Amino acid sequence: MTKIVRTTANILFPFTLIFGLYVIAHGHLTPGGGFQGGAIVASGCALLLVAYGSPWMFNCIKDTRLATFESLGAIGFITIAFLGLVFSAVFFGNFLTGSGSLFGTTPATGSTLSDFNTGGVLPLMNFAVGVKVIAGLFVIVLVMAYASSSKEWD
Amino acid sequence: MIEYLPFIAVVAMILIGLYAVVFRRNLIKMVIGISIIESGVNLFLIMLGYREGGVAPIFTSLPSGTTYPGEMVLPVPQALTLTSIVIGVAVLALMLSLVMHIYRKYGTLDVQKIRRLKE
Amino acid sequence: MFTLESGSGFWNPILWILVFVIIFLLFYGIRGFGKSAYKKGTEQTKVFLSGNKEPSPEEMHVKASNLYWGFTTSMKSLYSVLRNMHTGNTSDYILWFVLVLVVLFLILGVM
Amino acid sequence: MTILEALLQHSPALIIATPLLSAFLLPLVSRIHAKVRDVFALVMLGVTSCFVGLLASDVLSHGPRIYIFGAQNLHVPLVRILFEVDSMGIFMALITMMLAIIAVIYSWSFLHQEDGLDKYYTLLLLVVTSALGMELTGDIFNFFVFLEISCIASCALIAFWVTEGEALEAAFKYIVVSSVGALFVLFAIGIFYAQYNALNIATLAHLLQFTFLDKIALVILLVSLGMKAGLAPMHMWLPDSYGRAPPSIVLIIMSATLASFYGILRVVFTVYGNVLTTSLRFSLPVHVVIGWILIALAIVSILIGVIMALIQTDLLRLIGYAAVAEIGYMFLAIGTSIAALGTSYATVALHGGVLHILNDAIDIGLLFLVAGAIYYVTKKRSLDDISGLARNMKFTTVFFLIGLLAVAGMPPLNGFTSKFLIYESVYQLNPILSIIALLGSILLLAVFIKVLYAAFLGPELPELQDVKEAPKSMLLAMGLLAGFAICIGLFPNLLLDTLVKPAASALMDHAQYISMVIGGL
Numbered sequence: 087m088t089k090i091v092r093t094t095a096n097i098l099f100p101f102t103l104i105f106g107l108y109v110i111a112h113g114h115l116t117p118g119g120g121f122q123g124g125a126i127v128a129s130g131c132a133l134l135l136v137a138y139g140s141p142w143m144f145n146c147i148k149d150t151r152l153a154t155f156e157s158l159g160a161i162g163f164i165t166i167a168f169l170g171l172v173f174s175a176v177f178f179g180n181f182l183t184g185s186g187s188l189f190g191t192t193p194a195t196g197s198t199l200s201d202f203n204t205g206g207v208l209p210l211m212n213f214a215v216g217v218k219v220i221a222g223l224f225v226i227v228l229v230m231a232y233a234s235s236s237k238e239w240d
Numbered sequence: 241m242i243e244y245l246p247f248i249a250v251v252a253m254i255l256i257g258l259y260a261v262v263f264r265r266n267l268i269k270m271v272i273g274i275s276i277i278e279s280g281v282n283l284f285l286i287m288l289g290y291r292e293g294g295v296a297p298i299f300t301s302l303p304s305g306t307t308y309p310g311e312m313v314l315p316v317p318q319a320l321t322l323t324s325i326v327i328g329v330a331v332l333a334l335m336l337s338l339v340m341h342i343y344r345k346y347g348t349l350d351v352q353k354i355r356r357l358k359e
Numbered sequence: 360m361f362t363l364e365s366g367s368g369f370w371n372p373i374l375w376i377l378v379f380v381i382i383f384l385l386f387y388g389i390r391g392f393g394k395s396a397y398k399k400g401t402e403q404t405k406v407f408l409s410g411n412k413e414p415s416p417e418e419m420h421v422k423a424s425n426l427y428w429g430f431t432t433s434m435k436s437l438y439s440v441l442r443n444m445h446t447g448n449t450s451d452y453i454l455w456f457v458l459v460l461v462v463l464f465l466i467l468g469v470m
Numbered sequence: 471m472t473i474l475e476a477l478l479q480h481s482p483a484l485i486i487a488t489p490l491l492s493a494f495l496l497p498l499v500s501r502i503h504a505k506v507r508d509v510f511a512l513v514m515l516g517v518t519s520c521f522v523g524l525l526a527s528d529v530l531s532h533g534p535r536i537y538i539f540g541a542q543n544l545h546v547p548l549v550r551i552l553f554e555v556d557s558m559g560i561f562m563a564l565i566t567m568m569l570a571i572i573a574v575i576y577s578w579s580f581l582h583q584e585d586g587l588d589k590y591y592t593l594l595l596l597v598v599t600s601a602l603g604m605e606l607t608g609d610i611f612n613f614f615v616f617l618e619i620s621c622i623a624s625c626a627l628i629a630f631w632v633t634e635g636e637a638l639e640a641a642f643k644y645i646v647v648s649s650v651g652a653l654f655v656l657f658a659i660g661i662f663y664a665q666y667n668a669l670n671i672a673t674l675a676h677l678l679q680f681t682f683l684d685k686i687a688l689v690i691l692l693v694s695l696g697m698k699a700g701l702a703p704m705h706m707w708l709p710d711s712y713g714r715a716p717p718s719i720v721l722i723i724m725s726a727t728l729a730s731f732y733g734i735l736r737v738v739f740t741v742y743g744n745v746l747t748t749s750l751r752f753s754l755p756v757h758v759v760i761g762w763i764l765i766a767l768a769i770v771s772i773l774i775g776v777i778m779a780l781i782q783t784d785l786l787r788l789i790g791y792a793a794v795a796e797i798g799y800m801f802l803a804i805g806t807s808i809a810a811l812g813t814s815y816a817t818v819a820l821h822g823g824v825l826h827i828l829n830d831a832i833d834i835g836l837l838f839l840v841a842g843a844i845y846y847v848t849k850k851r852s853l854d855d856i857s858g859l860a861r862n863m864k865f866t867t868v869f870f871l872i873g874l875l876a877v878a879g880m881p882p883l884n885g886f887t888s889k890f891l892i893y894e895s896v897y898q899l900n901p902i903l904s905i906i907a908l909l910g911s912i913l914l915l916a917v918f919i920k921v922l923y924a925a926f927l928g929p930e931l932p933e934l935q936d937v938k939e940a941p942k943s944m945l946l947a948m949g950l951l952a953g954f955a956i957c958i959g960l961f962p963n964l965l966l967d968t969l970v971k972p973a974a975s976a977l978m979d980h981a982q983y984i985s986m987v988i989g990g991l
Contacts, residue, residue, distance in 0.1 A: 115298075117296070117298070121326050125329075157495070160494035161491065161495060164491045176538070176541060176542060177483035177484075177487065178539045179540055179541075180540065226333045229337075230333075230337060230340065233340060234340060261450065261646070262454050263450065270646065274646065274653075277653050278653055281657050285656075288660060316549060317663065320611055323615060327622075330622050331618070331621070331622060334625060334626065335642070335646070335649075338625075338629060338638055338641055338645065341638045342638045342642060345634075346639075351449050354449070354639055355639075357640060357709075357710045357714070358445055358446055358447025358448075359781070361960070363890065363891070363962040363966065365891050366814055366894070366895075367815070367894055367897075367898065368894055370881075370890050370962070372881065372959060375881050376882055416929035416932065417929075417932070419929045420857050421924075421928065422854040423783055423852075423854050423924035424853075426924060427920060431780070431781055434777075438777075438781065441777060441778060445778065447706075447710075449642065449643050449646050452646070452647050452704070453650055455706070456647070456704050459767075460689065460693045467759065468685070470752070470754065
């Protein structure tokens with residue numbers, strides 16, 4: 087791609103990243119969450135992919151590493167569900183809510199300013215899903231782009 | 241009448257999608273057809289949860305003066321739609337990668353020619 | 360434990376196996392009558408095809424698609440319908456789905 | 471509370487969570503060593519089977535159990551995801567675990583030269599998770615989610631031999647068919663939610679009125695789940711994908727297919743259980759109409775399955791058509807039991823149908839494993855190219871004979887026990903149906919006699935002179951299934967009394983299923 091496209095992609099990529107991470111982090115307060123934010127971050131990565139080409143991207147990051155991250159995200163999600171079983175005796179139990187510790191504040195009902203420190207295990211699950219979706223969607227786009235650009239087609 | 245309009249749109253989208261799957265010969269267009277069916281079903285689910293004049297079901301940012309939960313739109317169909325969208329993305333990615341590989345093996349995207357398995 | 364009742368009949372595998380064993384023993388006994396005339400390694404055990412040489416395995420091999428030739432030939436009209444039905448076209452698979460859906464809609468809609 | 475009680479209480483969740491967790495751990499485990507990965511998959515499935523067994527022993531003695539995700543008690547409004555486990559669900563879960571363990575044992579030798587096996591085992595465990603989820607869930611939307619997971623994961627597994635164009639074609643057909651089917655299921659779920667504001671199966675069954683929209687939802691659910699179960703004339707994807715997937719995978723896909731069949735049972739008997747006796751126009755009750763629709767489609771399945779199987783030359787594809795016929799028998803049994811609801815032979819038909827689910831899994835599974843063994847040693851798919859294998863593959867031949875007799879419903883093997891119940895009960899509904907079913911069985915026997923003659927008997931071809939017997943783990947897997955076939959054939963009542971009759975009565979007794987949830991509110 088031309089220098090104009092690459093420069094634009096360079097400028098836009100951090101903003102996309104920040105916005106995606108914001109959507110993941112505020113998943114328990116506003117519309118959005120792990121999947122939506124992950125999709126935004128992955129689309130930012132896809133922007134870089136388009137601008138710089140898949141062989142360059144393939145040199146930067148290996149698809150096996152992304153697959154490992156995807157597994158880690160899924161494992162994190164299920165581990166939190168298992169922790170619910172351990173601490174509150176229910177699978178997927180929300181053992182952090184109301185505890186006063188991490189993400190443990192109980193929010194006030196009605197129109198309040200969003201309190202980030204609420205939601206119990208939901209933000210943690212959003213992070214786990216976010217990691218999985220970023221890695222998963224990006225590996226799909228990367229492998230597809232690499233396969234369709236390779237010379238085997240002819 | 242106007243309140244039935246979205247449901248007519250749902251049926252129309254499902255029929256358009258089915259038309260694309262059944263009568264279009266290009267594999268990519270069939271995949272698009274399935275996506276249209278999926279959008280139709282998602283629109284249907286979203287319509288079920290709509291309340292006239294309702295606000296978004298966000299617990300902490302209700303406009304002042306509204307009461308919980310009578311004036312929110314229903315959140316459950318939105319959660320269902322979200323799940324369905326996530327699944328739809330996975331199905332779409334899988335179908336497109338299969339189409340890529342099929343094109344590599346068969347050299348065509350015409351569904352009439354991709355029928356080595358028959359009878 | 361062995362008897363399966365269906366309300367109008369019953370099925371007992373042990374009885375069946377007993378009958379089977381008895382029939383097998385009978386046949387084995389009958390087979391024993393001819394056993395004394397059988398000598399291994401003589402002309403008696405060679406293949407005899409009216410004096411012709413025994414063909415090679417490839418020539419003797421009856422292919423699976425030729426088995427039941429009579430049945431498939433006599434049912435040709437049925438098979439041509441079924442072959443036309445199984446087009447292998449993905450669109451047709453969905454078309455059948457839609458057709459069955461419409462027919463059942465009509466049946467339950469009339470009811 | 472002892473540890474056993476705690477495990478029992480949480481076993482519905484653990485049954486889903488264990489294979490799911492191990493599915494995502496597998497890519498990491500497989501980095502250690504390939505052997506560790508294979509053992510890990512088997513051990514995790516073993517642990518899951520222990521939970522299933524524990525839950526089964528409790529459910530069979532103490533009645534259905536519910537498990538609420540994320541909360542201790544039920545609250546109004548019921549928005550929680552529930553798992554409701556009754557005898558029918560646990561019976562299906564046992565079948566799924568049996569198929570999964572045998573498939574893993576088989577794939578040790580069968581696929582040991584292939585690469586990409588870490589993803590293979592991950593997807594395999596995902597399909598097992600989704601099948602178990604479909605069978606244990608008490609929430610209809612959750613059912614849809616597991617249905618879609620099974621579609622996606624089994625499609626990727628069908629395309630496992632990605633270098634063959636036909637495998638890709640089969641996978642594409644499968645994903646198109648099953649995603650369209652699943653989207654229609656979602657549409658039907660939307661119709662339910664629009665009317666009753668509920669997604670829980672028990673609540674839905676409690677509230678259902680059989681309005682016009684419910685009729686539409688019933689038709690959509692019957693047809694789309696029937697398509698996923700391989701009911702003719704929507705069966706065409708089934709021989710394609712069964713014939714092109716690795717045979718160890720066919721067992722796994724079969725468990726997903728049978729879970730869709732279970733979905734039909736659950737929809738008809740439980741969700742529509744209250745309204746089955748409502749009269750429609752011409753004073754015909756609902757159950758007669760639905761029953762005869764299912765019987766008609768079942769007869770079509772049996773006939774198309776056996777007649778098309780007769781002209782196949784590709785062995786795996788041939789068995790795929792035989793699987794269509796076997797599914798026809800299952801639908802014939804439940805169609806009879808619905809059409810004749812209330813009579814004594816309806817119960818017998820249901821017993822036959824439920825037992826036939828297990829027998830179909832064993833028989834067709836055994837035949838696929840044998841066909842896979844033939845493919846493994848000869849690398850040939852077509853029956854035209856193989857001959858005289860019995861000389862070198864003695865065990866495989868014996869297993870094939872057992873599978874042949876079992877699938878054709880010959881006494882004293884397991885296929886006969888369930889088909890006997892089906893013939894006897896269908897005869898009382900309509901003798902002609904019974905005759906057609908018998909004719910189907912005879913044709914099925916003819917089909918497999920052809921395979922026996924073409925593959926195992928006949929002259930020994932020169933290029934097949936030095937074939938060897940299949941490896942030990944494949945023989946073990948086939949032997950296990952053959953052992954099940956003989957045991958069920960010899961002791962039919964043992965299984966019928968312990969598992970099948972409770973499962974059938976759990977289906978018939980929808981009031982108990984409903985009261986488990988409604989009573990707790």
